[in-house]
Amino acid sequence: MSYNLRLLIDCPDGKGLIAAVSTFMAMHNGNILSAAEYVSSPPSNTFFMRMEIEGDGFGLRREEFDAAFAPLARQHRMSWRTTYTDRPQRMAILVSRYDHCLLDLLWRWNARELAAEIPLVISNHPDLARRVEAYGIPYHHLPVTRDTKQAQEAQVRALLEEHEIDLVVLARYMQILSPEFVGAYPQKVINIHHSFLPAFVGANPYQQAHERGVKIIGATAHYVTAELDAGPIINQDIAHVSHRDRVEDMVRVGREVERRVLSQAVRWHLEDRVLVDAHRTVVFE
C-alpha cells in the first residue's frame, strides 16, 4: 500500500537547515513531494518546516527513520515528529444539539476529504444519534447536569482513551472542558467559536453582534487552551449581514460560515499543516 511520510520540524533558525534535511532525504533516495518553511519574527526566530516524502522508493523503513534522523535533529536542536498517510488520525467529534458542523464533517469524511478514522461521536444530548449512526459511526449519549459535570467529563475522557483518539473536534459542543481535559490533549482539541474572535468572546455572540449593529459576522476555529476562546486561531472567515438580519438570520448565515471554517481547520490539522508558534498558528496551506 502506497503512503507518504510527513516530517514536521521546529527549531532555532540557522543557516543550512533546509540543506541538512533535504540532503538527508536525498541521501536516502527520498522524493520530496512538497516542502514549506517559515521563520517566525524576532525575538523567537523559530524555524518551522513541513516536508512530505513519497514512501515509494524511500530508502528508510518506517522503523528505521527515527534512529537515522535523530542525530541530525539533535545537532540542530529540532523538535520533530513524523506521520504516515496510511495511518490516519483517529478523530472524535463532540456535539450538543446543533447538527450543521457535525453533518458537514461527516459528509466530507464520507467524501474522503478528511483523512481520518471516526470511531465515535459523543453528545450530551440524544438528538443526533440517528444522523450519526446512518454513517455507521457509534453515537455515545452522555448527558450532563451541573452536578454530574465532572463525572460526565471523566466518562468522555475514558472513551477517548479507550478509542485512542488523536483529535477531538468540538462541533458546537456547548460544554466548557476542564483545564485537566485540555491539558491532556494539547493542540489536539479544535473548537468552532461562532464569532470573529477576539470580538464577542463568550456566550451568545450573534446576540452580541446584533446589538452592536455589525455588518459582518464571523466564525473562528481554534485550538482549545485553558483560557476560554483564547487559544491559537487556525482559521477564520466572515459573511456580510445587513440591518434586515435579525438574530435568527445571523444564526442561519452563521451556520454556513461555521461549518466551512471548522471543516477546513480540521482538514488542515489532519494533513499536518498546522504548527503552533506560541499563541499563534503556522498554517502551511
Place this chain on the structure above:
Amino acid sequence: MSYNLRLLIDCPDGKGLIAAVSTFMAMHNGNILSAAEYVSSPPSNTFFMRMEIEGDGFGLRREEFDAAFAPLARQHRMSWRTTYTDRPQRMAILVSRYDHCLLDLLWRWNARELAAEIPLVISNHPDLARRVEAYGIPYHHLPVTRDTKQAQEAQVRALLEEHEIDLVVLARYMQILSPEFVGAYPQKVINIHHSFLPAFVGANPYQQAHERGVKIIGATAHYVTAELDAGPIINQDIAHVSHRDRVEDMVRVGREVERRVLSQAVRWHLEDRVLVDAHRTVVFE
C-alpha cells in the same frame, strides 16, 4: 437642470404609511424612482423609508414641498427631511499623514462617484498638501500639540462653519475629537477604524491583531459619537492574512480594505442611504 428629490422618513410603524406617502407623491404627479422601507425589531418598531422622486414633472416646487407634506408627516408623527440631488453635500476631509483613504476619496470624487463638493481638506501635518492641491482643493495645515489641542480644534470648527460643511470625513485623522465637536455634527462625522470593530478598539489595531494571531483583518466605517470607536457602524469588510504577514504586511493589506470601506460608506451617506436606528444603521443600498 434636472434633479431628484429624496425623502427620508422615520416614524412609529403602522398600517398605511407606504400608501400615504406614495399617494401623496402620485397626487402631485411624482415619479417614484426608488423606494425602500424597513421596520426595526420590537420594542422600537420604527418605520424607516427612503424615497427618490424625479424632479422633472413633479408638481410641487421645492419651496412648496415642506408646507404640503407637513400635515401628513404630523399625522403619522414622522421625522423627515428632504435633499435635492442638484445640491450636493459639502464635505470636508480631515487627515494626518496616511494618504490612502484621502487619495481614494479624491479619485472617486474626481471620477464623479461621490456626489459632493469638497471645499477643503484639513490636516495636522503639512505632508499631503501637494496631493490635495493637485485636485484644485485648498489644503489647511493646522498643526496640533498637546497644549494647543483645544485651540486647534476651535480653528478646525471655525473652518467647517465658514465653509458650511455638511459632512466631515476622518480619513485616518489621528486626533480624537472633543465631545463638543462630535455633538455639533451628529451623524455627520464618519471615521474609518482600521480593525473589525468591536475587536481591537483603540490604538495600534494591526499590532494587536498580529499579537492575537488572527487570520483576518478588517476595517470599520462608523459615525463618530462621544464614546471612542462605539458609534453606529456603516460598513465593514475584511481581508485574509496568514502567519507570514508581519505587522507591516497587515498595514499594507489593511490600506486596501480601509480605503474601500470608507469610500463606500461615504458614498452611501452622500446618497442619503444611511439612517440611524439608535446605535445601529439602516443602509438602503
Place this chain on the structure above:
Amino acid sequence: MSYNLRLLIDCPDGKGLIAAVSTFMAMHNGNILSAAEYVSSPPSNTFFMRMEIEGDGFGLRREEFDAAFAPLARQHRMSWRTTYTDRPQRMAILVSRYDHCLLDLLWRWNARELAAEIPLVISNHPDLARRVEAYGIPYHHLPVTRDTKQAQEAQVRALLEEHEIDLVVLARYMQILSPEFVGAYPQKVINIHHSFLPAFVGANPYQQAHERGVKIIGATAHYVTAELDAGPIINQDIAHVSHRDRVEDMVRVGREVERRVLSQAVRWHLEDRVLVDAHRTVVFE
C-alpha cells in the same frame, strides 16, 4: 394558522403604481411587511414589484383577493400572481450520483431554511437512495440509457405531475431535459452549472478551467431553458484556486461553491424573490 400573502407584479412602468397597490392594501387593512420595486432599463421599462402582506388582520379573504384586485391589475396592465406562505411549494429534486447539492438542500430543508414540501427525489442511479430515505423522502430510481431516454423522461414527467410539483431542482442531474419538458415547466426548473457561466459552457467545466489556467472557479444557478446553459441566471459565486489545484482539487473546492449557490437560489425562488425579465432575473433579496 398565521400566514403572509405575497403579491408579485410586472407591468409597463408608469406613475402611481406603488400608490395604487399600497392604497389597495391599506384600504383592506393590510400590513405591508416588505415591498420591493424595480424598473428595468429602456426600451422595456417594465415595473416589477414584490409585496408581502401580513395575513393576520388583512381584510380580504384568500378566495376574495383575485376578484378584488383584478380591476386594478387590468387598469395598469399587470401580470400578477399571489402566493401564501402557509402553502409551501412542492419541490422535486433530480440527481445523479454526486450527493453534495442534494444533501445540502435536504439539510437546509430539515433545518427549515427552505419553505417547501419535498414529495420525492428522482435519480437515474440507485446510489443515493439511503441518504434520501433517511430524511423520510421517497426515492425514485429511474435508470436511463441512450435508447430509453424518451421513455425515462416520460416517467419523470408523470411522477412530477402525479405529485403536483411546482419546482424541479436539478442538483447535478447529468441528463439534458428535452425542450418539451422544459417548456412544460417555464421558470420552474433550476439547474446548477459547475462553472462561472458564460465561461465553460457544456461538459467538464473543471477540466476546461484547469486547462485554461484560471485562478477562480465558479458556479451558476439558473432557470433551465431550451438552450443549454443559457437560461436566466439566478445566482453565481466563485472560489479562488491556484496552480497547485489539480482538476480533482477544483472539483472539491467547487462542490462547496455549487451547493451554496444552488441552495441560495432555491431559497430565493421558494420565497418568491426571483422574477424573470426576458433572459435576466430580478432578485429581490
Place this chain on the structure above:
Amino acid sequence: MSYNLRLLIDCPDGKGLIAAVSTFMAMHNGNILSAAEYVSSPPSNTFFMRMEIEGDGFGLRREEFDAAFAPLARQHRMSWRTTYTDRPQRMAILVSRYDHCLLDLLWRWNARELAAEIPLVISNHPDLARRVEAYGIPYHHLPVTRDTKQAQEAQVRALLEEHEIDLVVLARYMQILSPEFVGAYPQKVINIHHSFLPAFVGANPYQQAHERGVKIIGATAHYVTAELDAGPIINQDIAHVSHRDRVEDMVRVGREVERRVLSQAVRWHLEDRVLVDAHRTVVFE
C-alpha cells in the same frame, strides 16, 4: 547597501533537486529567506523553484554567482535566472484615457509597495499627463490613428528600448499590440482585461455581461501573447452585481476590481513570484 538574491529555476523533475540547490547555498554560507517549489502535473513534470537568499553574509559575489552555479544547473538541465532586490525592474505603463489602474499603480509605487523604477508613462491620449507628472514621471503622448498605427508602435518600442524597460504594463491601454511587439517582450507585458476570462473575450465586456444578466463581474490580469485575451492568467477576482446595476454601475464596480487585480499581478511579477508553465502561471505568493 543590503540586498537579497532571488533564484528562479525550472527543470525536469527528479530527486535531490532541493537538496542540490540548498546545499549549494549552505556551502556558500547563504541564508535562505524563503523557498517555494512546485512540480507540474504529468506529462510535463516540470520542477519550478523560487529561492530568496540574504545578500548579507552570502559567500558568492554577484559577478561570481553564474560561474559557480552553472555546473549544477547543467547537471540538472535547469533553466534559471537570478535577480537582485537592489536592482529593481524598470517598468513602463501604457494607458489610454481611463485613469484608475494607472493611479493605483502610481500610488502603490509611491507607497513603496511596488519595487520598480518607472522611467515613463506612454499614452495615445494627452488627458492624463498632469496626473503622471505630479509623481515626477515623464509622460509621452503618442497619438495613434488607423493609418499611423505601425509608426506609433515603432515609437513606443523605441522609447521602451531607450529606457531599457523590463516590464510593460497595459493599464487599460486600448490598442492591440502587434505580434512583433509581443514577441519582443515575452512574459514581460501584463494586461488587465475587464472581465472574468475566458468569459467575454474582446470588446465591451461589461456590455456583454449586462446583456447576459450575470450576477458577478470580474477582471483578469494576464501576460500578453499573440492571441488576444488568451495569455497565461496571473490573477483574477470578482465583485457581485445585481439586476439593479446598469452597464455604468458595472463599470464603476469593475474599476475597483480591475485596479486591485492588476496591481497585485504587477507586484507579484516584480517580486519574481510568477513563473510560466506553458499557457498557465505558477504564482509563488
